[in-house]
Amino acid sequence: xxxxxxxxxxxxxxxxSLVLVPVLGVYAExxxxxxxxxxxxxxxxxxxxxxxxxxxxxxxxxxxxxxxxMVKEVINNTARCVYQGKEKMPTVSFDRKKNxxxxxxxxxxxxxxxxxxxxxxxxHSDESYIPNDGKESINGNGxxxxxxxxxxxxxxxxxxxxxxxxxNHNPHDINAYNRSxxxxxxxxxxxxxxxxxxxxxxxxxxxxxxxxxxQEVTKxxxxxxxxxxxxxxxxxxxxxxxxVMDRKDPGLSNGIYIGKGDYNQDLSPRxxxxxxxxxxxxxxxxxxxxxxxxxxLPTVLGVSSDNSVNKTGTASSKASPAKKPLSNExxxxxxxxxxxxxxxxxxxxxxYWLNRRTSAK
Amino acid sequence: xSSFPFGLVALLIISVLIYFGIxxxxxxxxxxxxxSALAVIxxxxxxxxxxxxxxxxxxxxxxxxxxxILAFYVLFAAGTWMERTRxxxxxxxxxxxxxxxxRYLGAExxxxxIDPLYIYPIxxxxxxxxxxxxxxxxxxxxxIGVLSLDVGQYVYLIRTGVRGTVHVGGAGAFDSLVLAGLLxxxxxxxxxxxxxxxxxxxxxEGRPExxxxxxxxxxxxxxxxxxxxxxxxxxxxx
Numbered sequence: 336x337x338x339x340x341x342x343x344x345x346x347x348x349x350x351x352s353l354v355l356v357p358v359l360g361v362y363a364e365x366x367x368x369x370x371x372x373x374x375x376x377x378x379x380x381x382x383x384x385x386x387x388x389x390x391x392x393x394x395x396x397x398x399x400x401x402x403x404x405m406v407k408e409v410i411n412n413t414a415r416c417v418y419q420g421k422e423k424m425p426t427v428s429f430d431r432k433k434n435x436x437x438x439x440x441x442x443x444x445x446x447x448x449x450x451x452x453x454x455x456x457x458x459h460s461d462e463s464y465i466p467n468d469g470k471e472s473i474n475g476n477g478x479x480x481x482x483x484x485x486x487x488x489x490x491x492x493x494x495x496x497x498x499x500x501x502x503n504h505n506p507h508d509i510n511a512y513n514r515s516x517x518x519x520x521x522x523x524x525x526x527x528x529x530x531x532x533x534x535x536x537x538x539x540x541x542x543x544x545x546x547x548x549x550q551e552v553t554k555x556x557x558x559x560x561x562x563x564x565x566x567x568x569x570x571x572x573x574x575x576x577x578x579v580m581d582r583k584d585p586g587l588s589n590g591i592y593i594g595k596g597d598y599n600q601d602l603s604p605r606x607x608x609x610x611x612x613x614x615x616x617x618x619x620x621x622x623x624x625x626x627x628x629x630x631x632l633p634t635v636l637g638v639s640s641d642n643s644v645n646k647t648g649t650a651s652s653k654a655s656p657a658k659k660p661l662s663n664e665x666x667x668x669x670x671x672x673x674x675x676x677x678x679x680x681x682x683x684x685x686x687y688w689l690n691r692r693t694s695a696k
Numbered sequence: 697x698s699s700f701p702f703g704l705v706a707l708l709i710i711s712v713l714i715y716f717g718i719x720x721x722x723x724x725x726x727x728x729x730x731x732s733a734l735a736v737i738x739x740x741x742x743x744x745x746x747x748x749x750x751x752x753x754x755x756x757x758x759x760x761x762x763x764x765i766l767a768f769y770v771l772f773a774a775g776t777w778m779e780r781t782r783x784x785x786x787x788x789x790x791x792x793x794x795x796x797x798x799r800y801l802g803a804e805x806x807x808x809x810i811d812p813l814y815i816y817p818i819x820x821x822x823x824x825x826x827x828x829x830x831x832x833x834x835x836x837x838x839x840i841g842v843l844s845l846d847v848g849q850y851v852y853l854i855r856t857g858v859r860g861t862v863h864v865g866g867a868g869a870f871d872s873l874v875l876a877g878l879l880x881x882x883x884x885x886x887x888x889x890x891x892x893x894x895x896x897x898x899x900x901e902g903r904p905e906x907x908x909x910x911x912x913x914x915x916x917x918x919x920x921x922x923x924x925x926x927x928x929x930x931x932x933x934x
Contacts, residue, residue: 460860475858503860506852508798509812510845516813517757517866524745562811564711568704597811602870604704668707679714 372538375414377404383416387537387613388594390414393561395593397422397577399554399586424574427582427634436634438575443637450496451636454522454530455483458515458599460503462535464618471537471614475503478618482611483533485622489629494638498525512599519599519606528636529572529605532598533625534558540615543624547584552624553612554589555580560598560608564675568604571667572635576607579631587627604668716741719869722881725831726770736766737869744868753853753861760865763873767839770832783833786824790841793819795848816842816876821883831884838880842873 373390375383383404384396394406396416401424404416428437435442463478465471480501487499500522504514515532522530536543536556543553557573559566573591580588589610600606609628612621632638716737723733744759774780794816820841824834843864850862865871 474856475860502863503853503858505856505858505860506798506849509815510794510798510849512812513816513842513845513872514849514863516870516872517760517863520744520867520870521747521863560811562814565707568707595811597813602867604707668704672707672710675711675714679718 371412373409373412373414375404375406375416377416377418384590384592385538385542386592391595394595395419395561397574397591397593399588399590422574424581425578427578436579438578443634450494451528451638452496452498452525453490453632454498454500454519454525454527455487455490456500456502456515456518456522456530456532457483457534458504458511458532459507459534460505461507463614464535464612464616464621465614466616467618472507475505479533479535479611481618482535482621482625486531486533486625486629489626490632493629493633495632498522498527512597516599516602519602523602527603527605529607529632530603532606532608534608534610535616535621536610536613538613538615540613543589543612543616544620545586547586547624547627550623551617551620552587552627553616553621554587555624555628556589556610557591558598558608558610559591559593560596560600561593562595563597563600565600565604565606565671566593567667567671567674569600569606572605573607575635576628576631579634580628583630583634584627587624604671716869718882719874719878722878722885723766725881725885726766726835727773727832736762740869740874744870747863747866753850755861755863755866757863757865757868757871759868760871760873763839763865763871763877764843767836767877771836774830774832779830779833783824783830783836786820786826786833786837787840787844789823790820790837791844793823794841794845798845798848813872813875814879816872817879817883820876821880822887824880825884825887829888831881831888834880834884835877838876839873842876 372385372387374385375390375396377383383398390406390409392406392409394414396404396406398404401422403419403422405419406414407417408415425438426440428440429435430437430442433442437443457477457479459477459479460475461472461477461479463469463471463473468478483499483501487497490497500518502515502518504511504518519530519532543556545552545554557576559570559573563569570591570593577588577591598606598608600608609625611625611628612618719737719740720730720733723736724730728736740759740762742759743762744757746758748756748758750756771780771783774783797812797815797819817838820838821834823841824830824837846862846864849860853860853862865873868874
């Protein structure tokens, strides 16, 4: 059966409009003006979260108390969520005998004699804090750099080697991640153990305002992109960070948001986007919050608390080296590998099906 | 990465191998020979480590920029002037659509149904294929369309006077320039092959004999050893 060529062209043109119309029309209307935000509510109309980013059906949120919600419906600026149950989080404990942190009763694998590296950058270079910076956005040099600098200093003090890239990725549009991808890729060349993109949110201050051990700080939210092949391993990393935050500084975590996007997290299984406070919060409190967040990284990545990297196998070391790698991290990596291989196998099978004996006789 | 457990290291290695495997197949579809496709990939990997400052505001990463060089190579290697013209128009349309997307869409990836990283090749793949119904057209449209975003940022930085540098192809082999080009070829391949299947094979009537000849199944690489095999082969041709 042969179809008319014109008909085929019309089908393709219609398919193209189906792709482009949502891109240029429907979704353009949904851009949120400054000062508006999305509110996530549960089945009983309790507010679960407020966020400055647009929420879409299928997004998920693991709240501060580890309840998992999934967005089922979005009406204007309200997203109706369904409670999915308690998320299974890694258990964190401290073994006084070994002087080492344990995840799910397995010791954290202690890094080699080389200092572990953390890479930092800001995709949205203009993000600022109104109480200190005077406005919510400063082109190319926002207050977010001060928060990044506080994190940088604290991590260095904790014994990390930090590579902090201060590139400007403005204008603040959808291509900002395209530009920051180049920054992230250049940082990856330095083989960091984790790479962190530091942001601030755009919601009322109360969403992030908190007290931790008597001091006023802002909370820290972790964001994982679901359109990224490393999503499972990134989420596992986020869950470890949250568990340690909950153990060391209860109240500091503002949960884990799993939203659409890639956020350059395909570049590393330990890539993380963090939201430190909102534009309405005090920058000083955001700096304090991010410094508390820094305290979680030595535990998750295997650095001792005596301001130096653990020496594997040395008697003088405070922490004992782990003999086996973290089982959960390995198993999520294994699942990710299985998913990638399945997708590749399906694509290859489809490709060969399309190509079987279509040649002209 | 010194603290990465075995699983994460394996994940990274497998991802990179699959990525370059797919890249090789896609370059193959651009009428590059196996060896040239491998050479291009090797050049991309090595080039990823080489940054060339052009001006105070512009730096070019050789690995990512190879996609731009390749785009012009496939443009000039295109069959006809008509195909080249269509590819150039497709690149202009892609650039315009991406510019409009940046202008009218929100700043966050959540604001659109799919990450911008994948919007580039979707737009370029569809526009490139429609304009030229060619993989080479799709590749050129994608790469040059994404490159136009960098030109846009350069103009923005100069106009506003804020600090900042344009890193063309800065993520090397993993840059959106390269990803967009490869995925656009994949998409053009998918659309093209699906349409061909729908219409029951490629259209050959009224086409030059030279083009039709290339559509046929390749001849066996070696002479058949047995007579009955030869008979079977003849039977199939009837």
